[in-house]
Amino acid sequence: MKRRKYALAAVAAAAALVLAGCASDGGDGGSGDGGEKPSFEAGSTMAKLQEAGKITVGTKFDQALFGLMGPSGTPEGFDVEVAKIIAEHLGLDPEEDIEWKETVSANREPFIENGTVDIVVATYTINDERKEVVSFAGPYYMAGQSILTLADDDSIKSEEDLVGKKVCSVTGSTPADNLEAIGAEPVLTDAYSKCLDPLRSGQVVAVSTDNVILAGLAAQNEGEFKVVGKPFTEEPYGIGLAKDDTDFRNWINDVLEESYEDGSYKEAWDATAGTVLPFVEPPAPDRYEN
Amino acid sequence: MDVIIANLPLYLQGFGQTLFLLVVSGVAALVLGTVVAAMRISPVATLRVIGTVYTEIVRNTPLTIVLFFCALVLPLLGSKLPYMVAALIGLAVYTSPFVAEALRSGINGVAIGQAEAARSLGLGFRQSVTLVILPQAFRMTIPPLINVFIALTKNTSVASAFFVVELFAIGSKLANNNGSAVIPILLGIAFFYLVITVPLGLIANQLERKWVVQR
Numbered sequence: 043m044k045r046r047k048y049a050l051a052a053v054a055a056a057a058a059l060v061l062a063g064c065a066s067d068g069g070d071g072g073s074g075d076g077g078e079k080p081s082f083e084a085g086s087t088m089a090k091l092q093e094a095g096k097i098t099v100g101t102k103f104d105q106a107l108f109g110l111m112g113p114s115g116t117p118e119g120f121d122v123e124v125a126k127i128i129a130e131h132l133g134l135d136p137e138e139d140i141e142w143k144e145t146v147s148a149n150r151e152p153f154i155e156n157g158t159v160d161i162v163v164a165t166y167t168i169n170d171e172r173k174e175v176v177s178f179a180g181p182y183y184m185a186g187q188s189i190l191t192l193a194d195d196d197s198i199k200s201e202e203d204l205v206g207k208k209v210c211s212v213t214g215s216t217p218a219d220n221l222e223a224i225g226a227e228p229v230l231t232d233a234y235s236k237c238l239d240p241l242r243s244g245q246v247v248a249v250s251t252d253n254v255i256l257a258g259l260a261a262q263n264e265g266e267f268k269v270v271g272k273p274f275t276e277e278p279y280g281i282g283l284a285k286d287d288t289d290f291r292n293w294i295n296d297v298l299e300e301s302y303e304d305g306s307y308k309e310a311w312d313a314t315a316g317t318v319l320p321f322v323e324p325p326a327p328d329r330y331e332n
Numbered sequence: 333m334d335v336i337i338a339n340l341p342l343y344l345q346g347f348g349q350t351l352f353l354l355v356v357s358g359v360a361a362l363v364l365g366t367v368v369a370a371m372r373i374s375p376v377a378t379l380r381v382i383g384t385v386y387t388e389i390v391r392n393t394p395l396t397i398v399l400f401f402c403a404l405v406l407p408l409l410g411s412k413l414p415y416m417v418a419a420l421i422g423l424a425v426y427t428s429p430f431v432a433e434a435l436r437s438g439i440n441g442v443a444i445g446q447a448e449a450a451r452s453l454g455l456g457f458r459q460s461v462t463l464v465i466l467p468q469a470f471r472m473t474i475p476p477l478i479n480v481f482i483a484l485t486k487n488t489s490v491a492s493a494f495f496v497v498e499l500f501a502i503g504s505k506l507a508n509n510n511g512s513a514v515i516p517i518l519l520g521i522a523f524f525y526l527v528i529t530v531p532l533g534l535i536a537n538q539l540e541r542k543w544v545v546q547r
Contacts, residue, residue, distance in 0.1 A: 148507040152514050172511035213492060214504025229415070230501060232493040236404065240495070243407040245415075 079133035087283075087290040091160060092132050099125040100145035100159035100282075104233055106258030107315040108165050117142055121163040123310035124182055124281070124301075128161065131297045147214050151175050154282050161294070162282035165252065167216055168328075177287060177332075178280035179294035181325045182307075186273025187217050188253035190260060192241060193268045198248055200271040201226075210237035210246040217251040220275055226250075234259060241267070252277050254315060261318040278325065286332060295327035335513040336520040339506055346502030347524045353423060353488040353498060354528065358481055360424035365431025366466075372432065373439055375457060383432070391429040395490050398426045403494035415495035422494075423487060430480045438473035439465055471543040478536035482529045489525075499524055 082089040091097050101121050102109035108119040116122075126136035134140070145153055145164045153159045154176045165185070168178045189209075191198050198204065204226040211218040213230040221228045229246050231237060237249040238259065249256065253273050260267045283290055301307040302324050311321055336343065371383030390398070402422035403415055413421075442465050450460035492501035503521035507514045 148504050148514060148518070151511045169511075171509070175512040210495075213497070213501045214506075214508040216508065218505070219509065229495050230492075230497055231495050236493070239404045239408065245407060 080131065083289075086293075087160075087287055088132060088293055092134070095134065096139050096141060097125075097129050097132065097134060097161070098141045098143055098159045099129075100143045100150060100153050100162040100164055101125065102146070102164045103144040104235070105165055105255060106262060107254060107318065108258075109163075111144075118314070120183070120311060120314040121165060121279075123314055124298075124307075125161065125163045127301050127306055127310060128163075128281075128294060128297055131300075147212075150282060154284060157284075160283070164282075165255070165279055166282050167277045168280035172282075173330075175285055176282045177285050177291050178282055178328075179291045180280035180298060180327055181278035182281065182298050182327075183254075183279040184322070184325045185252040185254050185277040185279060187220055187250060187275040187277065188256055188273045189270050190241070190249040190256040190267050191247065191270055193266055195247070198270060201250075201274045204248060204250070207248070208246040210240050210249045211251055212237075215251065216277070217275075221250055224274075238263065238267075254319060257315075257319050278328075288332065292329065295329060298324075298327050333516060335506070335510050335516050339510075339517075342502050342506065343499075343520060343524060346497065346499035346521075347527075349496065349498040350485075350488050350500075350524070351528070353419060353491060353496070354481070354485050357420045357423035357427065357488075358484055360420065361427035361431050361480075361484070364424060364428035365435060368428060368432035369435035369439065370461060372436055373461075387429040387432055390425060391433070393426075395422075395426050395487055396493070398422045399490055399494045419491040419494055419496045423484065423491065426487070427480060427484050430483070431477065434473045434476040434480055435466075435469055437476065438469035438471075441472045442468045474539045474543060475536055478532055478539075482532050485525060485528050485532070 079092065082092060101117055101119075103111040103117055105119065105121075109117045109121045110119050112118045122142075125140065129136045129140050143153065143159050145159065145162055150162050150164060150166060151172065154162055162176075166178075167185075168181060172178070189198060189201065189204065201224055204221070204224065207226055208229050209221050209226045210229045210231065211221055212234055213232055218228045218230055229240065234249065234251060234255055237246070240246045241249055249259070249267075253269060256269045260269055281294055283294070298307070301310075307324060308316075308321060368383050368386060371379040372387070374380060374383075399419060399422040402413075402418040402425075406413065406418065411418075446464055446468065447460060450464040455463065488498060489500035492498055492504070499521055503518060506517045510517060
C-alpha cells in the first residue's frame with residue numbers, strides 16, 4: 043500500500059508544479075513622476091494602478107513589429123507602444139512604471155484571471171470563447187490571415203492554392219486551425235521565425251499567419267519572401283483585462299479613441315509596424331454588453 | 333474535466349505520437365548507447381577515445397540544439413528526412429550517451445574477477461562482454477536506465493518545437509482554442525505524461541527487486 047501512496051504523491055506533486063508555473067508575484071513599484079495626474083473615482087482599477095504607481099503588462103517577446111524583446115531589455119513594437127499610451131493616461135511614466143511580462147498564447151487567460159498581469163496587449167485576437175473568462179477593450183487593430191511564399195514562387199495566389207499542401211504555422215494558434223479548416227496540411231513549430239528554413243529548403247510551400255507578422259518576417263529578410271493574396275480571415279486585436287471590469291474596459295476604450303484623435307496612435311504605428319506596413323484607419327472600439 | 337473528455341481523441345492522438353517517439357528513440361538509444369559503452373571499455377585505445385569524445389560532446393549539448401540541427405540544419409545540407417524521423421534521430425542520439433554512462437557504471441560494478449574468469453576460460457573480448465559482463469551489468473543498470481527513459485519521456489516534448497505534433501503540441505492547440513479552460517487542459521496533458529512515467533518508476537522498483545545481482 044505504501045507504493046500507492048507514493049504514486050498519489052507523485053501525481054499531486056506534478057499538478058502542483060504545473061500550477062506553480064502560474065504563480066503571481068506582488069511587489070511594489072516606484073512612484074510616478076509627479077507630473078499632471080488625471081484623477082479617478084476611488085476604488086476603480088485606474089485609481090488602484092495609479093496608487094500603486096505601476097502597471098503590469100503582458101505582451102509577446104518574439105513578435106517582430108508588435109512585441110519583440112530587444113537588446114535594451116525592454117520589448118519594442120506596436121503593442122508595446124499601445125500599452126505605453128494607456129500607462130501615460132493613468133499618469134504613469136511609460137518608461138519607468140511598466141513591468142513587462144512575456145505572455146504566450148497558452149498563458150494569456152490564466153495570467154489575466156489570476157492577476158499576474160493587469161492588461162494583455164499581445165496580438166490578442168478577440169473571440170467569444172475568450173470573452174467567457176476575460177474582457178476585451180478595443181479592437182485597436184484589424185489583422186487578417188495571409189500567406190508568405192518564396193519571392194520567385196508564382197504558383198500560389200490565394201488560400202485556395204494551399205489545399206493539400208504543406209504550410210508552416212505555429213502550434214496552438216488560430217491560423218494553424220484555419221489552415222486545417224481550409225484543407226492545407228499544417229506543419230507546426232513554436233515560433234514563426236523557425237518556419238523560414240523549411241520554406242527555404244522546400245519542405246513547405248508557404249508560411250501562413252496574420253498578415254502583420256508575415257510583413258515583419260518579409261521585412262527582416264529583404265527580397266527573399268513575399269506576402270501574397272488578400273487576407274482571408276479577420277483577426278481583431280484587443281486588449282485583454284479582468285472579466286467584468288467594465289469601468290476599466292470603457293476607460294481603455296476612451297483612451298484608444300482619444301489616441302486615434304490626437305495622433306498618438308498613428309505616431310505609435312509609424313514608429314513600429316508602420317516602417318513596413320501601410321497605415322490603416324483604426325477600427326472603432328466595440329463597447330459590447332456583458 | 334469536460335474539456336478533456338470532449339477532446340479525448342486529440343489527447344490520444346498526441347499521446348500516441350509521444351509514445352511512438354519514446355519507444356522508437358528509446359530502443360535506438362539503447363542500441364547506440366550499448367555500442368558506445370562497449371567502445372569505452374574496449375581494449376582498443378582508438379575506440380575508447382572515440383567513445384569518450386562522442387559521449388562528452390553529445391551529453392553536453394542541449395537537446396534543443398541537437399533537434400535544431402536535425403530538423404533545420406540537415407535539410408539545408410540536402411537531407412530530405414521527414415520531420416518525425418529527424419526528431420527520432422535527434423532524441424536517440426541525445427539519449428545514447430546517458431544510456432552508455434548508465435551501462436558503464438553497471439559494467440564497472442561487475443567484479444573484476446568475472447572478467448578474469450571469463451578470460452581464463454578462453455573467451456575472447458567480444459564473448460566475455462556479451463556473455464558474462466553485459467548480462468550482469470544490465471541488471472545493475474536498470475534503475476539508472478529507467479531514469480534515463482523517464483527523462484526521455486519528458487524530453488520528447490521538445491520535439492513539438494520542431495514540427496512534430498505530439499502531446500505537448502496538442503496541449504498548446506487546445507489551450508488556444510479553449511481560453512476558458514487552460515489550466516484543466518494543461519493538467520490533462522501532465523496526466524498523460526504521468527501515465528507513462530509513473531508505471532516506469534514502478535517497473536523499475538519491481539525489476540530491481542527481482543533482478544538484483546546476489547552477492
